[in-house]
Amino acid sequence: MTPLLEVEDLVVEMRRHGVAFRAVDGVSFALERGGALAIVGESGCGKSLTLRAVMGLLPSGGRLSSGRVVVDGVALPVEARGRGRGHRQHRRMSIVFQDALSALSPVATVGNQIAEAPRHVLGLGRAESRERAIELLRLVGIPDPERRYHAYPHELSGGTRQRVMIAIALSSEPAILLCDEPTTALDVTIQTQILALLAELRRERGLSLVFVTHDLGVVSQVAENVAVMYTGRFVETGPTAEVLAAPRHPYTSGLLAAAPDVDRPEHEPVAIPGSLPDPLALPAGCRFHPRCRFATAECLTTDVRLQPVGPGRQSACLHSDVLAAAQAAVGHD
Amino acid sequence: MTEALIEVEGLSVTFRSEHGHALRAVDDVTLEIAEGEVVGLVGESGCGKTTLASCIAGRLAPSTGVVRFDGRELEVSRTVEDRRAIQMVFQDPYSSLNPRMTVRHVLSELLKVHRLVPRSGIEARCRELMALVGLPTSALDGLPSQFSGGQRQRIAIARALTVEPRVIIADEPVSALDVSVQATILKLFEDLRSRLGLTVVFISHNLAVVRHLSDRVAVMYLGRIVEQGDREAVFGDPRHPYTRALLAAAPRLHQVELVRAVVKGEPPSPIDIPTGCPFHPRCPRSEEICTRQRPALAQAGACPRHLAACHFRDETASRAEP
C-alpha cells in the first residue's frame, strides 16, 4: 500500500550573514496511513524547517532547493519559495504550531478562525461553517463551545488556545496533521491532555501524524516511529520503543544519557561533549565525530548516510555495532 | 539544630487587577530553607513560585507575612548587604544580560561598587569567576550576542556569584536550554553547591530536574504549598493528588502507553479560586468535604517534615503505573 506521505531528499537552504547553508540536508521519510512519526532533535537541527518545507510554509530567506513531497501518490508542486498552497493535495495536510498566541489572529474570534477553512476551502455556507466550528470546538474538548465561539485568543488559557489551533487544523479535514512542538509551551498536566486528544483523533479519525519535538520523553507517548535529527539530517530512525531502549547512533544515546530521569534520581545526566557545530562550518566526514567517543579515523573522512541496522531501523553511524556491543556490555544503564 | 537561613512565614501577595479584583498570587506560604540546602520549588504556570521567589529576593514586597534571613526580619527596602546575600538567576538567557555590556564590564562593575577586591585584583577575580563557571577567559571581552543560551546562563550565574551571595534563587534556569546543555548547567549547580556551600532555591516545572538536584521539595498550586518535604518522601510517597498528577504526567523515556490524563481541566483563574480546597474541581480524589473545607498543610506520613494539604493525606498512592 502506498504510504500516505512520502518525503524524498528534502533540501532547504537558509542564509546567514549573506552566506547560504543547508539547514535541512537530504531528509527522507514515509508515513503510512494512520501512522505517526516523531522527529526529535535539539534547537537548530532543522526539524521545524522540515515540517514547514513539507507544508509549503518556508520563512523568508528559506529556499527549498530540491526534494519531493508526495501525498497519496501525487507529487506536490513545491515551488522553490514554497508557496504551493493552492494545490488540492496540500489541503490534505494541516499544521499545528507551538505558540498558539502568535499563531492565531488576535482580532478575530476563535470561532471565526475555525470556520474559515470550511467556508473558504471546503465551500460551506456561513451557517454550516459555524456549525462545523462549534462541532470542532466540542471535539477538541472545549467545554461550552457555543459560548467559546465568540472568545478572542487572548481571553483563553494556553491549553485551550492549543486546542483551538488543533480545531483549526482539523477544520479543513486533513488526512495528515503536522505538529511543530505543540506542547512545548504548555504545562505538563495540560500536555498530557493534548497528547491524549491527539491520540484520540488518530484512533477515531485515522489521522496520520508527524510530530516534531525536542523532548524525548514525549516521543514514546506520541508516535510509533521516531527519527533523530542532527545538523539537518536524520541520524537514526526506527520504531520508537526500540530506538529509545537500544539506540544505534551515539547522538541518540548521548541525548538519552543527558536527560534526567524522574524515576531514577541517581542517574547522573551526562552532557554530550563539545557543542553544536556552526552550520556554516560543519565538520568534515561524519558531522558528529568531534563529539563522539567512538570516532575513528574513518569517521573524519566518510560522509556517513543512513544505513539499515536492523528490521525497520537505520543509523548514520559507521560503528553502530560497536555502540550496540558497548550497551550490551554495560547491561541496562 | 541549625537555624534556618531563610524563613518565610505567612507570606501572601495580592495584586489588584484593573477592575478591582484581588488576585492572590501567593497565599499564606510558610517555608524554611537551611544553609547549604537545595530546595526545589515545583509547580506549573500561575502557581506563584516566581512571585514567591521575587519576595524572597527582595524584588517584590509581600502584602502580608515576613521573610527572615539569618534570623533577622528583612525590611521591604533592603540594605545593600542583604540584597547581595540573595541573588537570582533567571529563566530566559536571552533577556538576562545587558546586550550592550561586555562580561568584563558587568562583573568588574559589581566588584568595584561593592569593593569586594582591591582595584588591582579585579581582573584576576573576573578570570576566577569565568573559570568557576567553566568559561574561557576570552569570554570576558564578549557581548551577550556572541554567546549561546547555555553560555549566557553561565555568565548569569557568574554575575550572581560575583557579589558573594549566600543564597541563589534560580528561576527555571534550564527550561530554555537543550537537554545536553541543560545537563552541563545542572552539573555546574552541583559543583558550585559542593565547592562553595551555596544554598539554592531551584524553581522548575520539570520534575526530573528537581528530583535530581534537590534535597527538599515544595509543590505549589494556585499560590499555596500543597506538599513539601524531603525529596524522597515527596517523590517516593506523594500524599497530595496534585503531586501524583505531576509525577504521572512527567515525560518518561520508556513510557509503555499513553499517560492517562489524571487531572482534568485547567487551573482556574487566580481571581476566582474555588472554595474549600482550590484543587477540588480538577482532583480525581475529591469528595464533598473538599468543596467546603480547605485542608491545612499538615504532617502526612511518618516524617514530621513531610506535609501535605489534603484531607486524604494519610492515604498512600496506589502506584499502578509502570
Add this chain to the structure above:
Amino acid sequence: MSTTTADTLGLDEPEREVAQRPSVGSRALHSPTFMAGATLTATIVALVLLAPVIGRYSPVSQDLLHTLAGPSGAHWLGTDELGRDIWSRLLYAGRTDLQVGVLAVLFPFSFGVFIGTVCGYFGGAIDTVVMRVVDIVLAFPFYVLIIALVFVVGVGTHGIYIAFALTDWVIYARTTRSATMVARSLDWVAAAEGGGLSRTRVLWRHILPNTITQAIVYAMSDIVLVILAVVTLGYLGLGIQPPAPDWGSMISDGQNFIQTNQWLAAVPGMAVVLTGIGLSLLGDGLADILRPE
C-alpha cells in the same frame, strides 16, 4: 564513565567556543544603507565646509550686469536675479542651514532623552505631568507652533533655536520613555538592581545605552525636519534674514522666475532633497549598525 573517556580523548568541554563578533567598523562598512548615507552626507558636509575655498565668489556680491545668467565657466550654476553666483550662495546657504539644523536638534535631543528616561523609569507624578505637557505640544500642528513661536520670539536663527527647543523635545521624550519602560521589565535590569547597584547607576549606565539608539536614529531624520522647517520659514520670510543666504529664501526668491529660469529655485531645492536623502539613509544605516546583534 563517558566523561573520563571524553577527557582521555581530549574532546572539548561542552561549549567553550565563543563566537566572534564583527567590529562596529566592519558592520558599518558592510551596511549599504549606512555607506550610502554616510558618503552622501559627508560629501555635502565637506562641500559646505569648503565653501570659502571652492565658492569662487562672495555669496552676497552682486553683479547687475550679469543677472540670470545660465551655467558657464565663470559661474558654474549661473547667477540669480541680482547677479550673485548661485554655486557660492548654495554652499554658504548650506553652511547656515546645516549648522542650524544640527544645533537646533541638540537641545531637544538631550533634554528629551533625559526627561523620557526619568519618566519611563520612575513613573509616578512626574511621568503624568510631563506626558500631559507632551500631549499638549503634540496637539498643535507642528508648523503652526513653530511659526507662532518665531513670531513671538523674533525672526532669525535664535528664534529658530528657541522655537525648536520648546517643541521638538517631545518625540525624544516619548520614544525614550517607551524604550525605558520596556527595558525596566527585563531580567537584566532586575539583575543589576538585585546586584546592589544604585538606581541612578542602573538608569544612566545600564539602561540608557540601550534606549538611546532609537533617539539617535530619530535625530538624523529630525535634522532633516529642522532643515525643512528652516527652509520653510525662510520661504515665508521668517527664517534666516537676507542678505545671508539660505536655501529657503533662495527657493522663495527663485519662485518668481519659475517659468523662465527654473534652476534658481530648482538648484537649492535639489540641495535640500539630497541632504534629506543623505541624512535619512545615514539614520537607517545607524539603526542597522547599532542593533546589538
